Amino acid sequence: MSDTAPALVILPRAHEVGGFEVRRALPARERQMVGPFIFFDEMGPGEFLEGTGLDVRPHPHIGLSTVTYLFEGSIQHRDSLGSDLAIVPGDVNWMTAGRGITHSERSSAESRQVRRRMAGIQSWVALPKEAEETTPVFAHHPAATLPLAEEGGLRLRLIAGEGWGMKAPVAVSSPLFYADAVLAPGAVVPMPDGHEERAAYVVEGAVTVGEDRHEAGRMLVFHPRSGLALRAGPEGARLLLLGGAAMDGPRYVFWNFVASSHDRIQQAKEDWRAGRFPKVPTDSVEFIPLPETVRVRG
Secondary structure (H helix, E strand, C coil): CCCCCCCEEECCEEEEECCEEEEEEECCCCCCCECCEEEEEEEEEEEECCCCCCEEEEEEEECEEEEEEEEECCEEEEECCCCEEEECCCCEEEEECCCCEEEEEECCCCHHHCCEEEEEEEEEEECCHHHCCCCCEEEEECHHHCCEEEECCEEEEEEEEEECCEECCCCCCCCEEEEEEEECCCCEEECCCCCCEEEEEEEEEEEEECCEEEECCEEEEECCCCCCEEEEEEEEEEEEEEEECCCCCCCEEECCEEECCHHHHHHHHHHHHCCCCCCCCCCCCCCCCCCCCCCCEC
C-alpha cells in the first residue's frame, strides 16, 4: 500500500427514500463526519416512469444545512419559509435549518407527465455549536454563478466553500470545500491543501491515488497531508470532493435532526410529534410521522 492511500474507504449502504433508492456513505459506522459533512447520499441514477415521481413528504430538520446537487432530473423544493422552486442539474440549493424548518421534495406535476431519469447527491452540513439555533434560511444559486475551472482535462465546479484558488457565493457556517470534478481519461485533480479533513466520492469511472485504484460508489477519506492528487482511469471519472475543518465536537443524529446535545434532539422529537414545527404553506396536507424505532446515534 502506498503512503498516499486513503485512511478509510467507505462502501455506501442502500436505503429507500420517497420511492427512490439511495446509497448512504455518511454517517458510517467507521466515520461520522468529514469536516462538517455529516450526511452524504447518492441518489440514482434511476428512472421514473410516466405518472410516477419522487415523493418525500414534509419533514423537519434542526442543526444542519441541507445541500441538494443534481446531475440529472429535477426536484420541486418546498419549505416552511415559503420557498417553492425547481432544483435542476448544476444549481446549488442550500437550506439552513438552524432552530427548525420543514420541507418536502417531490417531482413536479409537469415532470410526472413524461419518463425521465434522476441522479444527484443529497448532503447535510452540521452547524457549529454557536449556529445551531440560527434563524432558518434557504438560498438558491444557479450553476452559472458558481466558480468553474477547466484545465488539462479537468472541469471543476466549486459548489460551496473555498478551494483551488476559488470561493463560491454560497454562505457557509464553517470552513469547508465542496466541488464537482469531471476528469477526462488520465486527467488529474489535486485535493485542496489548507483543509484539515478531506474526502472524495467516486460517482463515475475510477481513480487511482498513488498506486491504488478505486471504483465508482466509494468514499475515500484521506490522511491530512499536502500534495495529494487523484488520477482518472482510462474511462475518465466524476468525483465529488468535500471536507473542511474538523467540527467542534461529535454530534447526535436522530432521523433528520442533528445536534450537539442529546436533550436538543429529544426536544425536536417532541416538537414534531406535537405539531409545533412550522408547516409548508404549499404542501401542508401530508407529513412524515416521527419514526419510533430509530435510535439516537452519537
